[in-house]
Amino acid sequence: MSKVFIIGGAGNIGRRLASLLAANGHVARPLFRKAEQEQPLRERGAEPVNGDLTALDATSLAALMKGSDVVVFTAGAGGKGGEEMTNAIDGKGLTTAVAAAQQACISRFLLVSAFPEAGRNKNLSASFENYMRVKKAADVELAQSDLDWVILRPGTLTDEQGQGRVRAGLAIPYGDIPRDDVAATLAEIIDQPAVSRVIIELTGGEVPVHEAVKQLATR
Numbered sequence: 001m002s003k004v005f006i007i008g009g010a011g012n013i014g015r016r017l018a019s020l021l022a023a024n025g026h027v028a029r030p031l032f033r034k035a036e037q038e039q040p041l042r043e044r045g046a047e048p049v050n051g052d053l054t055a056l057d058a059t060s061l062a063a064l065m066k067g068s069d070v071v072v073f074t075a076g077a078g079g080k081g082g083e084e085m086t087n088a089i090d091g092k093g094l095t096t097a098v099a100a101a102q103q104a105c106i107s108r109f110l111l112v113s114a115f116p117e118a119g120r121n122k123n124l125s126a127s128f129e130n131y132m133r134v135k136k137a138a139d140v141e142l143a144q145s146d147l148d149w150v151i152l153r154p155g156t157l158t159d160e161q162g163q164g165r166v167r168a169g170l171a172i173p174y175g176d177i178p179r180d181d182v183a184a185t186l187a188e189i190i191d192q193p194a195v196s197r198v199i200i201e202l203t204g205g206e207v208p209v210h211e212a213v214k215q216l217a218t219r
Helices: 012-023 035-043 058-065 082-103 125-144 179-191 210-217
Strands: 004-009 027-033 070-073 108-112 150-153 157-158 165-171 176-178 198-204
Touching: 004 012, 012 027, 012 035, 012 082, 012 179, 027 035, 058 082, 070 082, 070 179, 082 108, 082 125, 108 125, 125 150, 150 179, 157 179, 165 179, 165 210, 176 179, 179 198, 179 210
Parallel strands: 004 027, 004 070, 070 108, 108 150, 150 198, 157 176, 176 198
Antiparallel strands: 165 198
16 A cells, blocks of 8 residues: 555546545545545545645645655646746646655655647647646656656547556657546556656557556566
């Protein structure tokens, strides 16, 4: 059993991950900001933790994380609030979370990032260009840390029902993936600690999630 602190725990992937972890016998500790988010998370079997990522410094966040075994960072501005919010959550928020994990002596850190080809062949806005720059900078910061990190780069996220089958690798063709299957992959990575210090690209595919992650552990 692991205690998993989920930053972005009230988000689309975070909620799904909390449910899976609770069902698998882990303790999900999703960070939530709004009072109305707490009860739905409890109903998923989680132990919610109240806090606003943008208002916390590393020491305050470390105090909330304390006692956890794994940190999952799946927070994101989601295009809301423009560049300022992207910089605050996807950028500075990740910096704060890395420092907090180090202070709390939590070495295992999973980051949900962005697929590099997300904007290819599209007329990109300045806001989206900034989003991709911030995501890459966050990847670099985590990869240069001394943490036991994994960076997961899913393709275009959909709300279709998960199939439990994915394509995962160090470099794969771009594609879509249900949020259900992203959450399932994160849960599987938590259960397979041999997957470490690797950047994984992820789309829908034909390989069961367990097998896809296991293959990455043997690389």
